[in-house]
Amino acid sequence: MTMPADPGSFERVAVLGFGTMGAGIAQVVARSGRGVTVLETGDDRLADGRRRVEGFLTDGVGRGKLTSDDREAVLRRITGTTDVAALAGSELVIEAVVEDRDLKAELWPRVSEAVGTGAVLVTNTSALSVTDLAATVPEPSRFAGLHFFNPAPLMKLVEVVRALRTAPEVITALTGFCESVGKTPVVVKDRPGFLINKLLMPYLNDVIQAYDDGLAIAADLDSALELGLGDRMGPMTLLDVIGLDTHHHATTSAYEATLDPQFAPPPLLSRMVAAGYLGDKSGRGFRAGGGLENPTEESS
Amino acid sequence: MTPPFPMTPPFPMTPPIRTVGVVGAGTMGSGIAVVVAQAGYRTILRDLDEANLARGLDTARGFLSRSAAKGKLTPEQAGSAIANLSGTTELGDLAGADVVIEAIFENLGVKQRLWADLDGVVSPETMLHTNTSTLPVTGIAAGSKGPNRVIGTHYCNPAPLMKLVEIARGRHTDDITYQRTLEFMATLGKTTVTTKDQPGFIVNRFLIPWENNVLRALEAGLGTVESIDLAVTSGLGHPMGPFRLLDVVGMDIHKEVAMRLYEQFRDPRFAPPPIVDRMVAAGDLGRKTGRGFYTYDDDRLFGA
Numbered sequence: 001m002t003m004p005a006d007p008g009s010f011e012r013v014a015v016l017g018f019g020t021m022g023a024g025i026a027q028v029v030a031r032s033g034r035g036v037t038v039l040e041t042g043d044d045r046l047a048d049g050r051r052r053v054e055g056f057l058t059d060g061v062g063r064g065k066l067t068s069d070d071r072e073a074v075l076r077r078i079t080g081t082t083d084v085a086a087l088a089g090s091e092l093v094i095e096a097v098v099e100d101r102d103l104k105a106e107l108w109p110r111v112s113e114a115v116g117t118g119a120v121l122v123t124n125t126s127a128l129s130v131t132d133l134a135a136t137v138p139e140p141s142r143f144a145g146l147h148f149f150n151p152a153p154l155m156k157l158v159e160v161v162r163a164l165r166t167a168p169e170v171i172t173a174l175t176g177f178c179e180s181v182g183k184t185p186v187v188v189k190d191r192p193g194f195l196i197n198k199l200l201m202p203y204l205n206d207v208i209q210a211y212d213d214g215l216a217i218a219a220d221l222d223s224a225l226e227l228g229l230g231d232r233m234g235p236m237t238l239l240d241v242i243g244l245d246t247h248h249h250a251t252t253s254a255y256e257a258t259l260d261p262q263f264a265p266p267p268l269l270s271r272m273v274a275a276g277y278l279g280d281k282s283g284r285g286f287r288a289g290g291g292l293e294n295p296t297e298e299s300s
Numbered sequence: 301m302t303p304p305f306p307m308t309p310p311f312p313m314t315p316p317i318r319t320v321g322v323v324g325a326g327t328m329g330s331g332i333a334v335v336v337a338q339a340g341y342r343t344i345l346r347d348l349d350e351a352n353l354a355r356g357l358d359t360a361r362g363f364l365s366r367s368a369a370k371g372k373l374t375p376e377q378a379g380s381a382i383a384n385l386s387g388t389t390e391l392g393d394l395a396g397a398d399v400v401i402e403a404i405f406e407n408l409g410v411k412q413r414l415w416a417d418l419d420g421v422v423s424p425e426t427m428l429h430t431n432t433s434t435l436p437v438t439g440i441a442a443g444s445k446g447p448n449r450v451i452g453t454h455y456c457n458p459a460p461l462m463k464l465v466e467i468a469r470g471r472h473t474d475d476i477t478y479q480r481t482l483e484f485m486a487t488l489g490k491t492t493v494t495t496k497d498q499p500g501f502i503v504n505r506f507l508i509p510w511e512n513n514v515l516r517a518l519e520a521g522l523g524t525v526e527s528i529d530l531a532v533t534s535g536l537g538h539p540m541g542p543f544r545l546l547d548v549v550g551m552d553i554h555k556e557v558a559m560r561l562y563e564q565f566r567d568p569r570f571a572p573p574p575i576v577d578r579m580v581a582a583g584d585l586g587r588k589t590g591r592g593f594y595t596y597d598d599d600r601l602f603g604a
Contacts, residue, residue, distance in 0.1 A: 149535055157535035186531040188523060195522050196535045203510055206569075216502055220493035227464035227491060228456050228503030229510070230545075232537030262513075262569070 010177050014090035017097035018049025024152025027053045030077040032181040037079045046080035084114045096124040105136045112137040122146040127253035130190045131163040141167040158183045159194045192254040201251045202262035207235040212268040218286045236286035240279035248273050321397035324404035325356025331459030334360045337384040339488045345387045357387045395421050403431040412443025419445045427477055429453040434560040437497045438470035447472040451481050454501055465490040466501040499564040508558045509569040514542040516573050525593045543593035547586035551579045
């Protein structure tokens with residue numbers, strides 16, 4: 001592994017996956033002036049991803065956050081490909097594909113072969129073990145986690161996950177890279193949920209259970225925790241934004257990895273996912289679409 | 301300032317609220333007195349102890365004067381609020397109160413005795429508000445001959461600055477008291493949420509396990525005080541990181557509230573982790589002692 005002369009410069013960056021997170025990360029990196037190559041499985045998916053970035057940037061232009069020239073420049077720096085070989089020469093690879101261990105484990109060796117052992121490899125996983133994914137490539141000391149939060153262009157925090165075998169200079173380089181793209185890096189251990197989700201998931205589960213127990217209506221739980229605890233967005237609204245299926249998947253993974261009951265998905269969460277009440281994306285959730293038809297709430 | 305009246309009283313038999321008694325001149329009592337006096341009510345702050353009362357009145361008046369100096373109130377508004385505010389050590393002086401807000405020591409027996417003492421003093425229509433944070437409203441109400449008029453109204457500290465008041469009905473609280481309380485809170489400019497009479501209501505019910513989890517994360521080496529505060533402020537958008545907040549709250553207070561909730565829920569998530577006892581023993585209580593998770597040059601708490 002050869003580190004860049006300026007730790008964290010990483011001029012050529014590859015992003016694997018052009019979904020919500022991949023698009024957001026590609027945009028963040030391209031805005032810093034770097035060229036980004038995004039790998040997807042088909043041209044339609046590449047087009048979808050590019051539309052995501054365009055949409056986000058156009059909103060930004062509308063809100064006066066950037067000029068239309070900036071938007072065009074950022075879009076020019078992003079190249080899509082469906083060919084793994086096109087990633088050759090990348091100094092940093094950021095993987096943001098679906099949270100499926102087998103899929104990631106199949107993809108990484110192919111990507112590693114294309115980019116060679118000189119590249120630093122990171123996964124944006126939120127629910128899987130970084131150390132486990134690192135074992136799928138030669139020289140796992142250059143493999144780490146780089147956990148962006150959704151929406152990546154707006155959220156300042158990035159968790160830099162130190163896997164068991166990650167080399168210290170890789171962590172230093174990634175920390176510098178995060179700062180150079182305008183993010184706030186925090187180095188964390190490779191544990192389920194890392195730091196923020198380890199704290200957030202039990203809290204969200206606890207609120208869901210209390211809601212099901214009728215402690216208060218969803219709107220009052222949100223107001224109390226916004227005004228009293230300082231949440232920027234109350235937990236019920238936040239769950240609708242995250243997606244109940246996404247939270248369910250993340251907290252179930254953490255539960256399976258730890259058997260810690262704090263992570264066990266509350267029964268109401270599982271039932272809402274089964275009913276298709278996924279939050280904003282499906283138009284119905286704890287607050288979205290007026291919430292539940294038959295709320296268990298019975299306070300006041 | 302004209303006294304506020306409920307816009308359309310749904311219960312014409314109940315008198316409009318003009319006079320409010322606040323019992324207990326500590327941090328919460330004096331803060332609540334500021335809120336009530338500022339809303340235009342005649343406000344009588346009562347404390348058993350002359351020195352406590354004087355300190356509480358000073359705190360309340362000082363807050364109002366500083367608010368005027370900072371331009372948050374006009375001199376007339378501050379002057380009128382100060383004029384609305386008086387103090388007493390005699391419970392009998394609360395005889396004309398339409399609402400009595402109890403903000404005394406968190407002890408069930410003491411609170412029950414206060415309501416019992418007030419039975420012979422206030423009118424049978426006076427609403428009895430308890431600012432308990434961790435005790436059962438129903439248990440406190442049991443001290444009164446009119447438990448139907450007792451309701452939990454939990455203000456956040458500092459009361460003049462925090463908008464939220466949690467409203468919790470006890471088992472016997474009647475609808476009239478609940479409705480009139482919501483209207484009264486609206487005249488105070490507060491945002492209310494309605495919750496069950498359960499330990500910690502909403503905010504402390506979630507704040508305590510949250511802070512305990514953050515403390516456990518620190519003990520487990522998942523981050524440093526600084527990195528965890530940074531992650532929470534930048535990742536979750538909290539205005540203050542959890543360790544900064546604990547320093548403001550005070551480790552002794554965190555321990556006290558956590559233990560009270562733990563004793564009632566018997567759920568280990570509420571039990572304070574070992575670091576809490578260690579820091580309390582060391583006197584590292586936070587801002588008030590100049591040292592907690594961070595060190596402080598002064599011991600000033602939140603001002604106006």
